Amino acid sequence: MYSGLLLVLLPLALGYCIPCRSQSLLHVLNVSVARMVYLILFLMGISLAFVDNLVAHLGTIFQVSLVFLACISAANLAGLWLLDLRRGQLKGKRGVPVISKWALLLDSAGLCLVILGGVITGQFLDADWFKVDTLSEWALMLLLLLIGVQLRNSGMKLRQILLNPWGLSIAFIVLVSSWAGGLLGAWLLDMPLNHGLAFSSGYGWYSLSGILISDQLGPVLGSAAFINDLTRELVAIMMIPALMRRFPSCAVGYGAATAMDFTLPVLQRSGGVAIVPIAIVSGFILSLAAPIFMLTFLSLG
Template structure:
């Protein structure tokens, strides 16, 4: 478990630190070119995510029941997390930000483009599923993007830790526990089983394999799909609400706010909110494997 955690965290942190160091010494023109290229690399990553999602759905061990339960649980997790992190001050911020039709249509347009990239990835899988795999491509692309974010981050003044740095991951964990309790009332899964599945916090590459090893392939598939769908919710909401209601959406990102959804956080949120997202993602990434093992033991 520690080796999985180490091998997942170190490359991400290394890419971020190297990008930050590079940005401190690189010419301003080069940094601008790197920052402008982030959008196009994000699209490529979304295509790879769509391809991976199609690979999961093509697995014969995943039945319609598992798929529907995963969709339901991801929806409940995302909704409860959003409500727990939502504050009335977010509403006034939203009212100030939404002043023109362009303000409304711009994030919707970006969200539609993002979803189209995912659909394109699914289409690619249907046409070329026997020809290649995107697993290594997606990982390498993610590290390049995080390096680029580090370059962009080098222009930002780092701020000290605030209560928000700690409240976002803590409330995200509490929302997971409450969500598991709610869903256990309407499904045949126990609350502890659902807490085990929810403890992936969007980290589908860990949760699916670890839970399948600890329990059975069905629950592993359930966890993988739940975290995948949670990531889709996070990406869509970052485009639509990230600028106006950042903390609830960062909570939905879960552990992925320091890696795969960090790119979208950076695009939609302020410098301080990006730092909080990285901190929250780091804490949840550290806790995820331990919580999964803990709840699997019950």
């Protein structure tokens, strides 16, 4: 039952054991991870194309993704709002523009086009000879190996993490409140509760959640997980500037795992350098937790 969990967590753990001090190699690693994400999403699109009567499943995909998005978002924001009431507003200089949020939105739209390209390509392939599941599994294992190396060499030391209670609090609240939202979403959709917990454990990491859930539950639910977490990221980009001044925990926490990479430029621009270590600690913990909890909950089925 836990063979799938082992096959995915093993390369992540192996990657985390590999030190890399060369900045040029780390740059190549970062580029490779980005390229692997595009490849795996393309393969996910091909898997979706192999689903019988795909058009009939589109309603299910959007219904599942939107229900989970609403439930998880409401639970996250409620928990983070309570944390902001206790901690108060962020103190520190505001940042300067680093990157346009519209450029980030266009990048996310490009990921959707990659999946669409996979769906179109899949129309011309024979599912009997093109073993997309096997290819996706090997590509996923390589991606997680590279991600493990990234996490090890991200510059975050255990001491830095443990000495940032705000970042730890944000990560803990996002973890727990996401599960509450996932359970509610599963109940509303009449899904197994462990599936709802798995959906809620993506923490905005759309490429990973879509891939893992597609591998375990099929491309229809995998696509729903992808849309759920991608939409969450897009909403975070739009909400961060409005939330940062009065509700900094909400601004950081709603971005979840992406707070250490994709939404970090928006966070820095809105909250200044004071928000950066908080965002990196929170995002680091959630990035590490996402594959572990997703696969653990999926293995319970």
